[in-house]
Amino acid sequence: MVAEVAVIGSGPGGAVTAMLCAEAGKSVLLVEEGQNLPLHWPEHFSRDEILHKYRNAGVNVALGSTQIAYVEGCCVGGGSEVNRGLYYRTPSYVLDAWRKDFDVRYLSSDELMPHFTECEAIARVEYLPCEASAISKRLYEGAMNLGWHAIEAPRLYSYGGRGGSKQSMSETFVPRFLKAGGRLIADTAVRRLSRQEGKWRLDAIHTPTHGPSQTVEISADKVFVACGAVQTPALLRRSGLRKNIGNSLRFHPMLKVVAEFDYEVNDPGDFDPVHQIKEFEPHFGMGCSISKQPMLALTMAGRPDCLAYVEHRWRRMGIYYVQTTGGCATIRNLPFFRDPLVRVRHSEWDLHHYAEGLKRLSEALLAAGAIAIYPAAPEYPVLRSMADLRKLPENLPNGSGNLTSVHVFSSCPMGENEVLCATDSFGRVREADGLYIADASLLCGPTIVNPQGTVMAVAHRNATHAIENRFA
Amino acid sequence: MVSVVGFLFATQARMPDHLRFAFRILTLVFDAWPYATTGKPFHRLDLPRRIDQVERWKRSRLAFRQGLIAFYRSFVIFGLYSELSKQDADRGMRAKQD
Ligand SMILES: Cc1cc2nc3c(=O)[nH]c(=O)nc-3n(C[C@H](O)[C@H](O)[C@H](O)COP(=O)(O)OP(=O)(O)OC[C@H]3O[C@@H](n4cnc5c(N)ncnc54)[C@H](O)[C@@H]3O)c2cc1C
Numbered sequence: 001m002v003a004e005v006a007v008i009g010s011g012p013g014g015a016v017t018a019m020l021c022a023e024a025g026k027s028v029l030l031v032e033e034g035q036n037l038p039l040h041w042p043e044h045f046s047r048d049e050i051l052h053k054y055r056n057a058g059v060n061v062a063l064g065s066t067q068i069a070y071v072e073g074c075c076v077g078g079g080s081e082v083n084r085g086l087y088y089r090t091p092s093y094v095l096d097a098w099r100k101d102f103d104v105r106y107l108s109s110d111e112l113m114p115h116f117t118e119c120e121a122i123a124r125v126e127y128l129p130c131e132a133s134a135i136s137k138r139l140y141e142g143a144m145n146l147g148w149h150a151i152e153a154p155r156l157y158s159y160g161g162r163g164g165s166k167q168s169m170s171e172t173f174v175p176r177f178l179k180a181g182g183r184l185i186a187d188t189a190v191r192r193l194s195r196q197e198g199k200w201r202l203d204a205i206h207t208p209t210h211g212p213s214q215t216v217e218i219s220a221d222k223v224f225v226a227c228g229a230v231q232t233p234a235l236l237r238r239s240g241l242r243k244n245i246g247n248s249l250r251f252h253p254m255l256k257v258v259a260e261f262d263y264e265v266n267d268p269g270d271f272d273p274v275h276q277i278k279e280f281e282p283h284f285g286m287g288c289s290i291s292k293q294p295m296l297a298l299t300m301a302g303r304p305d306c307l308a309y310v311e312h313r314w315r316r317m318g319i320y321y322v323q324t325t326g327g328c329a330t331i332r333n334l335p336f337f338r339d340p341l342v343r344v345r346h347s348e349w350d351l352h353h354y355a356e357g358l359k360r361l362s363e364a365l366l367a368a369g370a371i372a373i374y375p376a377a378p379e380y381p382v383l384r385s386m387a388d389l390r391k392l393p394e395n396l397p398n399g400s401g402n403l404t405s406v407h408v409f410s411s412c413p414m415g416e417n418e419v420l421c422a423t424d425s426f427g428r429v430r431e432a433d434g435l436y437i438a439d440a441s442l443l444c445g446p447t448i449v450n451p452q453g454t455v456m457a458v459a460h461r462n463a464t465h466a467i468e469n470r471f472a
Numbered sequence: 473m474v475s476v477v478g479f480l481f482a483t484q485a486r487m488p489d490h491l492r493f494a495f496r497i498l499t500l501v502f503d504a505w506p507y508a509t510t511g512k513p514f515h516r517l518d519l520p521r522r523i524d525q526v527e528r529w530k531r532s533r534l535a536f537r538q539g540l541i542a543f544y545r546s547f548v549i550f551g552l553y554s555e556l557s558k559q560d561a562d563r564g565m566r567a568k569q570d
Contacts, residue, residue: 339489
């Protein structure tokens with residue numbers, strides 16, 4: 001297969017990039033490892049969804065003395081198909097720090113703004129048109145009772161029509177890409193990149209659901225790698241590119257709790273919760289998770305004696321999380337294995353913020369009227385009062401389980417600081433002609449807020465820059 | 473729709489290959505563990521003995537034993553409750569539309 005531009009990975013970074021290149025008149029091939037499935041199948045948060053739309057069925061662990069279990073999407077649209085689409089533009093203090101520490105040029109809030117608005121014109125961002133769910137409002141009320149700053153987050157969601165529709169990539173940028181003449185090839189994993197006679201050669205394996213695997217060779221003048229923050233460095237390292245690649249993977253690790261109220265808060269027909277507590281950002285933020293029965297049971301899995309309780313009382317329960325910026329990981333390929341090894345380290349500061357965040361979250365929930373709080377970390381006791389919170393440890397015990405993350409980034413940061421950065425300020429890989437990174441890997445550090453808005457805007461900015469400069 | 477056991481197998485088949493390799497070995501060790509004392513592998517034990525072995529591994533101070541049980545427990549629980557939740561969601565949506 002031949003194309004002027006090949007984009008590897010169809011998540012928010014890849015889909016935005018592919019659409020812009022196709023609309024600029026380039027012949028573009030978008031290559032995606034996962035399947036091309038409808039947005040509404042399999043059902044959201046079902047076990048079929050985990051098997052069909054998540055990488056490795058959701059089983060990914062950053063190994064270390066304190067581990068982080070993380071998940072990523074693996075289907076056309078990537079993480080945008082399975083996520084909740086909570087949406088933010090990047091806070092200006094985050095961009096200021098990236099410019100200062102990584103020397104990223106032209107990345108102020110003002111400079112990024114047109115890219116946010118252009119993305120938001122295609123993937124719509126809306127606030128709930130009706131009252132939020134009771135689970136969501138409880139968190140907000142807890143914050144208000146304590147005088148803390150809390151907000152309702154908008155989502156990449158169009159609420160019009162029956163049940164509304166999530167503004168995932170398969171509903172927004174990918175259809176526009178196809179309309180502009182782009183070609184999409186799903187079920188196809190690129191295994192290695194190499195340079196041959198002035199062009200990039202992509203060695204891939206096409207694995208259709210029914211039928212045998214076959215090897216595919218793709219030749220392209222320019223390549224954008226947008227495989228997500230773990231797979232992008234794995235692919236580049238496999239292809240012999242290593243400078244500042246895969247050394248600095250960051251997360252938004254979450255600690256979850258189940259809060260029990262003495263009245264019903266959990267209605268299976270409710271819209272997803274949207275309230276978040278901002279009082280302690282950038283150290284940690286708090287929010288509500290999907291609290292369907294399987295998620296409640298999973299969060300309580302470390303307390304098996306409580307499971308029967310969940311079955312009877314789940315309508316009075318909600319899942320809440322505190323999210324920090326702890327942990328820094330490396331990504332390395334292992335001989336004879338396909339999947340990369342991710343190893344994470346935590347500082348004392350990280351462990352302190354996990355513990356502090358858990359206390360503050362519990363405080364908000366008690367202020368919201370919770371009668372019991374069950375931390376997912378089984379070594380923590382059930383919490384029923386402020387006196388219980390005062391007895392909690394100052395630091396999360398090393399080796400404590402149950403840190404999870406749905407946000408991964410920063411494994412190949414962009415910028416002019418050559419000691420830290422894998423690419424220039426616009427995502428071009430140094431010392432590799434016509435090779436770009438176009439996904440969450442480029443972000444210089446945690447976004448503090450939900451990251452997809454930043455991933456899309458940065459991809460839009462960088463692809464626009466490449467097109468305007470004729471990929472020079 | 474896949475059964476819970478089918479879900480577990482499917483999950484195991486998709487997990488990162490280096491973890492899968494380690495889990496397969498651990499699962500074999502787990503199954504063979506009671507051989508020395510009972511002459512039978514785990515999958516041939518009666519229910520009380522199986523529960524006893526699971527409890528021992530769960531409470532073990534060895535992280536790999538705890539990890540194995542935590543993995544199976546999480547996925548079995550998620551698989552089981554997934555179906556329950558679907559029924560509840562359908563009922564909830566219907567009630568909202570009525
Ligand atoms: C469960 C969940 C909930 C989330 N909730 C939110 C939220 O509410 N708000 C928010 O802002 N963010 C959220 N996120 C994060 C957000 O989805 C990600 O930040 C975003 O998807 C990252 O985009 P990306 O393009 O970097 O990578 P991805 O979305 O991970 O896309 C990468 C794509 O590349 C494909 N790929 C990988 N390797 C190869 C290869 N070798 N060959 C071909 N294709 C390949 C993958 O299959 C995948 O489809 C959530 C994520 C998850 C998983």
